[in-house]
Amino acid sequence: MAPRENAPPKQLAFDLPADPRYGREDFLVGPANAAAYGLVEAWPAWPDTVCLLVGPPGSGKSHLASIWATRAHAWTVTCAEVQAASVPRLVSNGALVIEDIDRPEGRDEAALFHLLNLARERGRPVLVTAAQPVEAMGLATADLRSRLRLAPGASILAPDDALLRALLVKLFVDRQLVVDLAVVEALALRIDRSFGLARRVVAELDRDALGRGRRITRPLALAVLARLGLDGGDEADESEDD
Incomplete structure (x- = not known):
């Protein structure tokens, strides 16, 4: 089957480290x-x-x-x-x-x-x-x-809901990613309250979006959660991405 003419080009995803900010003012x-x-x-x-x-x-x-x-x-x-x-x-x-x-x-x-x-x-x-x-x-x-x-x-204990949301925002910012608040909300509602898991999910979203050459949207976030076995649910439909 011939490829679609308008399909976005596949990009190489490099596993580059994030650039976390370690200043006093950056700690949540x-x-x-x-x-x-x-x-x-x-x-x-x-x-x-x-x-x-x-x-x-x-x-x-x-x-x-x-x-x-x-x-x-x-x-x-x-x-x-x-x-x-x-x-x-x-x-x-x-x-x-x-x-x-x-x-x-x-x-x-x-x-x-x-x-x-x-x-x-x-x-x-x-x-x-x-x-x-x-x-x-x-x-x-x-x-x-x-x-x-x-x-x-x-x-340090498990984060509460407010801290988890703030952490997700910071992790996206550290990777210079701009996402809709709907993405943050979808993630916060579906993953366990865990610092390590939040970092893992954001890293996976960054890698996935770069590899596909697409922005991070709520449907993409749900699809990645489903792939990771973290409750993407039946909503994990990427047809809304663009």
Whole structure:
């Protein structure tokens, strides 16, 4: 069958990262993350040298850590970068963010425990982030578990409806995508209230729209949700796209 003459050209979809804005003014605050935001804003009046920030993937931990790092002039490292040889240098640099301490890959628990103790001795503030609470981190070192349990902290919960809608708008803006509010509403009504899922859906819509050379509309959003098994329903008809 010959192709339609007026069919839109197929475009190549490149999986390029979004350009998220990590400024203080770009962080969306709601009941789900107010405690975590308050922890960052409270510095330097922290109750302890080491504080722990816990939240699911995509919930804004890195954004909050970036806000705090800017305020505290802190270095940011991954958990795997904390090794015995690097501890003196990391502590001497001043304030520090340790991201994803619950990831076991390359994790040196003895070095982490030594760093936290040394930071406390020298009054160096440390913000630790994790996707799971201490009990679920799989830590084999009892002293490290105890140290993290005693660390004051805050958890990021699932977003409420208002925060989810605001997050969807921000995710589209971060990708420089202009969408109708009907798209945001359709997504918010159909997906679970999850930071990570919202990011996944927006990324998939961006990729799908670029590949098809079409704008993101409500019918396209419903079709993508249906393909992902996220309740696109019988409304997932793209005939209205153009």
